[in-house]
Amino acid sequence: MSIAVPAVMITAPASGQGKSMVTAALARLHRNAGRKVRVFKHGPDYLDPMVLEVASGHPVYQLHPWMTGEDECRWRLAEAAQDADLILIEGSMGLFDGDPSSADLAKLMDIPALPVIDAGGMAQTFGALVLGLASYDPELSVYEVIANKIGSPRHGEMLREGLPEGVSLLGAIPRNDAMNIPDRHMGLVQPAELDNLDQQLDQAAEVLKAAGLDELPKAVPIAPAERVRPETLLAGVRIAIARDLAFSFIYRANTELLLAMGAELHYFSPLVDSELPPADALWLPGGYPDLHGSTLANNAAMGDAIRGFYNDGKPILAECGGLMACTDELTDKDGAVHAQLGLIPGRAAIVKRLQGIGMQSLNTTEGQLRGHTFHRSTLDTSWQPAAKTEKQTGTGGEAVFCCKGLVASYFYAYFPSAPEVVAAIFRGQPLTFHNDKENTRA
Known part of the structure; x- marks a missing residue:
């Protein structure tokens, strides 16, 4: 029997929109509220999961219909659904980039996509971009969006007013140093090299809470799936x-x-x-x-x-x-x-x-x-x-x-x-x- 769990794919129109830190801050926000949060990462990545594990307090695994296989995607989510209060999946690159894309995984698991869009220097065009993301694939559910790096409360209201019918603004996140983690040539700096990551995640969670992002997403049914156990081919090695x-x-x-x-x-x-x-x-x-x-x-x-x-x-x-x-x-x-x-x-x-x-x-x-x-x-x-x-x-x-x-x-x-x-x-x-x-x- 399926289990209904609030779940969403955190995605973006492109890399560099801030979805990694938004995902981590959301995980910490709900964890601090006493919820068990399970986070997954679409596709290959080592550094983002390190931060997401610190944020959520639980292991983070990859989900990718080609690399991990569709069956593994199903049973990992099914296992998480057994006791999770919230499931977050961080997408990779842009929503429709790659094969299979983040959108493909969201459709496979019947989970809605929640785009994070850097709204800096953008007003009514924000709505046009949201319309494109929401309508590009009729099989994909996009009913909310997050505006990132807004300049003022009025900026956030302008973005809200320009959204297409059927899509609402979950929250508008102002520019804040707590939402930035340093990176280098291979990606984010490793958590072990950051002295104050826990404190920063708590601060980022408060930024999201003030922006109205503390509500749980809709619950979606997660179907049961059987896990295949490997043979003991390395016994004693x-x-x-x-x-x-x-x-x-x-x-x-x-x-x-x-x-x-x-x-x-x-x-x-x-x-x-x-x-x-x-x-x-x-x-x-x-x-x-x-x-x-x-x-x-x-x-x-x-x-x-x-x-x-x-x-x-x-x-x-x-x-x-x-x-x-x-x-x-x-x-x-x-x-x-x-x-x-x-x-x-x-x-x-x-x-x-x-x-x-x-x-x-x-x-x-x-x-x-x-x-x-x-x-x-x-x-x-x-x-x-x-x-x-x-x-x-x-x-x-x-x-x-x-x-x-x-x-x-x-x-x-x-x-x-x-x-x-x-x-x-x-x-x-x-x-x-x-x-x-x-x-x-x-």
Whole structure:
């Protein structure tokens, strides 16, 4: 039987409208009112969920009909609906951008979209923009909108007066420093680097409350869905996972899958630890090794430990920042060069322009591992890739390097999309790659 829960997709006409902070502030506002708030993120993202977890006090998971699969979208929401007082989903990019878009997810789950629009420098045109968002897809429900960064109460009233029939203004948020979180080249600054995030979220919640955004959205029916449990393909395998300010891009769903498959997880910090925990396999996830290049270079004991692990032929998965740390040298955004692990010959370098973005898959005989790429660095190496990922749409992909037990790429994998492939990687079993865009997963 379906469960009715207030739920809404927080979206926008484009990136940069303020939807991430509005979502976080809404979560904190309702949490402070004594409600249990569950928040999800549409599509691949590591940094926004970190902030949303602090705001809501609960785990945040990805929902993406292609990357996570439609079935997972359904059962994650069904589980949340069991005891949540409010479900918020933060969209990605613009409402109709991407395939599948935030609108596609909202329609799949029959949840209304709530656009956040930066109204700075805008008056009656605000209504025209809302009309377009609300009418572009007749199957999508848009009955409320949020105006962000208004200049005055009168500005907010002008926006309200210009709205099309059938759409109301939930609230008009004034410009306020509490609604801004600093960012850098990969997105928001990590919560662990912010001293006053909890205080700022409380202040942001009060800003939203004063703007009239403290009412719950309409309740929508969330249908029950069954969760498929993975096989224990990693029973007894000990996996050491790098986790600190340099290596932090880790999906909760990924670590939970490893545990469900029977693995033992042991975390360590390449920045401060001098040795690896006892492990059969190693995972170097993405993050900001470029911001900590000298610290990593100077931790000689850890470097020796990882090189010894590699030379023993043990399995290592290195994703994006992890790949960068595996090179001989890493050049940061200021041009400083830092010696790294030296597992991959050559140099990684931070550059100004985005080098890779979008949904991709790694196709193997064991299954299709789905994920994405997003990086602002280049790799100059003599190694030839063992395979390349495939873009969801278009041509090209990221190089995948395999040597001894190392599998390294700029590709970020969503482990639950292909548990068998993940198990093979962490067991050090050779993968057979192939190109097969027809290998799809609902």
